Amino acid sequence: MLEEYRDEAAFKAHLxxxxxxxxxxxxxxxxTGGGSTVTDLATFADAKPAAPGVRGVDHAGLTVPDIDAATRFFSEAFGAVTLYDVLPEDGPDMEGEGPQAELGLSPGTRITHMRLVxxxxxxxxxxxRIEGGEQSEPARLQDLGLTHLGLYVDDVEAACAAFAAAGGTLLKGPHPLxxxxxxxxxxxxxxxxxxxxxxxLLTYPGGIDLPEGAPAPRWTPNP
Structure with missing residues (x-):
């Protein structure tokens, strides 16, 4: 029997x-032998592959042409919820030498709306939503830098239907990983x-075959 517990206290609570x-x-x-024995295979789940004091990815930034429209898409496609507006649409724009130096904006660029979902x-x-500065087209997979968001879904076909219904455009697939x-x-x-x-959109209910000696399991969102 292979069992995994959060920590020693959880194992004792199970016993x-x-x-x-x-x-x-x-x-x-x-x-045989009148009972079972416990063999600690690994403390795999406790692995924290980061420098001391680093917890993990907190958020990803995404510039869109219309935050309200983007919010509707994420809500209709994935059930996203709005937490708050970091910079309200009717508030003063974030611009000038301060944001240029702090955020790496080019002169004349201003942030007009920010929202956390x-x-x-x-x-x-x-x-x-950013205006006044030069903007490039959305990245392709072949471009340098961050290229895409990957969302784990339980049912790929259902997720595809919701994605398309919300206004997204699917490429060829689904395909094997x-x-x-x-x-x-x-x-x-x-x-x-x-x-x-x-x-x-991806799903892997069949599991991931980690190579021998992998320092940590792949992070996967909980159900």
Missing amino acids: AQPHTQEFNAALEEAA RIGNGPCLELF ANNEDNDGNAGIYGRAPWGTLIE
Whole structure:
């Protein structure tokens, strides 16, 4: 039996449960040696692959042409919720030498609206609407830098239908995942949000085959 517990206290709490005690008592007659033994295979779940004091990704920033429209898309496609406006649309724009130096904006660029939204059990999205400065087209997978958002879904077909109904454009797929991720039931598909941002929908109920000696498990959003 392979079992995983959050910590030693959780394991002891499991041992104290009546059904566990009944099971272990039955092993005295059913099992060779009169009981079970526990072998600690690894403290894999406790792995924290980061420098001391670093917790993990808090949010991703995404510049869109219309924050209200982007919020509707994320809500209709994925059930996203709005937490708050970092910079209200009717408030003073964020511009000038201060933001230019702090945020790396080019002269004349101003931030007119900022909003924080959340999708399920994962990092938040910080949406920006920015005017007055030169802007490039949304990134393709081949471009340098951050290229896409990847969302874990339980049902790829249902997620595709919601994505398209919300105004997104799906690319070819769903397709099998690659190499270590290519197990039964695992699949993914890319699409573009109405303003062009690349978004991947993926699921891997068949699990991921981690290479021997991997320092930590892959992070996956909880159900």
